[in-house]
Amino acid sequence: MTAEIPDSHLRRLVLAKMLFVHGVYHARLKDQTSRMLSIHHFDNAGEVVLRLLADISGERYEENNFNSILAAATRAYKRDAHKPAIPEQNEIVELHKVRNRIQHAAVVVDPSTVERFKQVCENFMSGVIQTLFGKTLTQVSLGGLIDDPQLRALVQRAETHLEAKQFRECLTESHDALMMALAKGVTYKAGYLAAYWGVGFGAEILDQMLDSEKYASRYTGQTKELAGELAKALHGLGKGTTTMQFMDVYRAEVVHHLKRVNKLDQLSPAELADGAVLSLDLVTNLILRWEAENVLIT
Numbered sequence: 348m349t350a351e352i353p354d355s356h357l358r359r360l361v362l363a364k365m366l367f368v369h370g371v372y373h374a375r376l377k378d379q380t381s382r383m384l385s386i387h388h389f390d391n392a393g394e395v396v397l398r399l400l401a402d403i404s405g406e407r408y409e410e411n412n413f414n415s416i417l418a419a420a421t422r423a424y425k426r427d428a429h430k431p432a433i434p435e436q437n438e439i440v441e442l443h444k445v446r447n448r449i450q451h452a453a454v455v456v457d458p459s460t461v462e463r464f465k466q467v468c469e470n471f472m473s474g475v476i477q478t479l480f481g482k483t484l485t486q487v488s489l490g491g492l493i494d495d496p497q498l499r500a501l502v503q504r505a506e507t508h509l510e511a512k513q514f515r516e517c518l519t520e521s522h523d524a525l526m527m528a529l530a531k532g533v534t535y536k537a538g539y540l541a542a543y544w545g546v547g548f549g550a551e552i553l554d555q556m557l558d559s560e561k562y563a564s565r566y567t568g569q570t571k572e573l574a575g576e577l578a579k580a581l582h583g584l585g586k587g588t589t590t591m592q593f594m595d596v597y598r599a600e601v602v603h604h605l606k607r608v609n610k611l612d613q614l615s616p617a618e619l620a621d622g623a624v625l626s627l628d629l630v631t632n633l634i635l636r637w638e639a640e641n642v643l644i645t
Contacts, residue, residue, distance in 0.1 A: 352480045352487075359399045360476065360487045365624065366392035367468055368509065372620055374461045375512075382461045383449050389468040390446035393439050396472055400424055400433070413443055427479055434474030438467040485510065489631045494638050495531070498524055502634065505627050514623035515611060521626040522608045525601075528634050531643045600629045 352360065370388030373381040394413070397420040401408050404423035409415035417440070424433045433439070442464045448454040473484045490502035505520035607614065607622040614622060637643050 352482065354492060356399060356403075357487065357492065358489065359395055360472075361489050363392045363395035363399075363472060364484065364487050365628075366395065367472065369624070370468070371465060372512070374465055377458055379455050382456050382458065385461050386442070386446050386449055386456060386464060389464050390442050393442060393468055393471055396420075396475055397439075400475070403427070424475070424479070430478070433471070434478075435467050435471040438464070439471055442467055489635070493631070493634055495634075495643060498528055498531070498634055498643075501527065502627070502631055505630075509623055509627060512620075514616075514619040517623040518607060518611065518619070518626050521623070521630045522604070524634065525604070525630045528630075528637060528643060597629060597633055600625070601633075604629055 366388050370385040370392065373385040373388065394416070397416050400420035400423045401416045404419045404426070406419045406422065408419040417436075421433055421436065424430065445454075445456065445460065445464065449456065469484070476482050476484055476487060488503060488506045490499055490506050493499040493502055501520055501524035505517045505524065508514070508517035508520060604622075604626045607618075607626060611619075634643075
């Protein structure tokens with residue numbers, strides 16, 4: 348049985364996929380700390396998928412009880428996939444046990460164990476997604492929810508770079524998508540709002556100054572040139588300030604993103620990897636939000 352992935356399910360599957368990608372990154376570093384972190388990520392990714400299946404089951408389960416979640420998830424999978432068990436079920440249980448030993452007993456796993464559970468996690472997620480939704484793990488992406496074809500293509504290319512561990516390329520594609528989204532309406536509407544400032548609030552002089560040509564025409568010589576530049580500067584300041592308002596709760600993240608883009612060559616491999624994930628997530632969510640609010644011109 349296959350079905351289209353509802354947006355709410357897709358977002359949870361994307362979260363699981365990103366956790367898995369993080370785990371793979373740590374697995375490749377091979378030091379003790381990274382091996383421990385990779386197991387945490389693989390287990391967490393698996394649990395996100397299990398909890399989704401448990402919710403799909405429609406049954407009540409104990410949210411803080413792994414076995415209860417697993418039981419509900421298994422019943423949902425059997426019912427909808429018509430298969431006797433979820434993919435890699437025994438190994439998923441063992442992965443959770445190993446994760447608990449790392450968490451509570453400070454056990455350090457060897458590289459072969461990490462590789463074993465990386466494959467287990469990938470097989471489990473791929474099997475569930477393919478069987479229930481008819482998609483591959485690669486096809487699970489938030490970028491697919493973007494309506495604008497140009498923005499969707501940029502974000503999906505960034506996602507492809509991330510999967511290939513091409514973090515620099517992921518960051519630059521994400522930035523290109525953000526700049527294109529701004530050009531597709533956000534900056535224009537911010538300028539419109541900036542030009543509208545003061546109307547009805549006694550700020551007539553500001554309204555006049557925002558029309559730079561008209562305002563400058565009141566003067567002559569160097570004063571005219573200065574007045575025009577001042578009016579344009581005020582409009583630019585207003586546009587920039589208002590554009591940041593469109594970022595809403597993401598304002599601080601946008602600042603961090605811009606800092607990353609401006610110092611790409613100075614980022615460490617770990618900073619580059621983490622930054623690529625953060626920037627891609629930021630840009631994707633901003634675009635989806637702007638599309639939902641009909642801010643973008645497509």
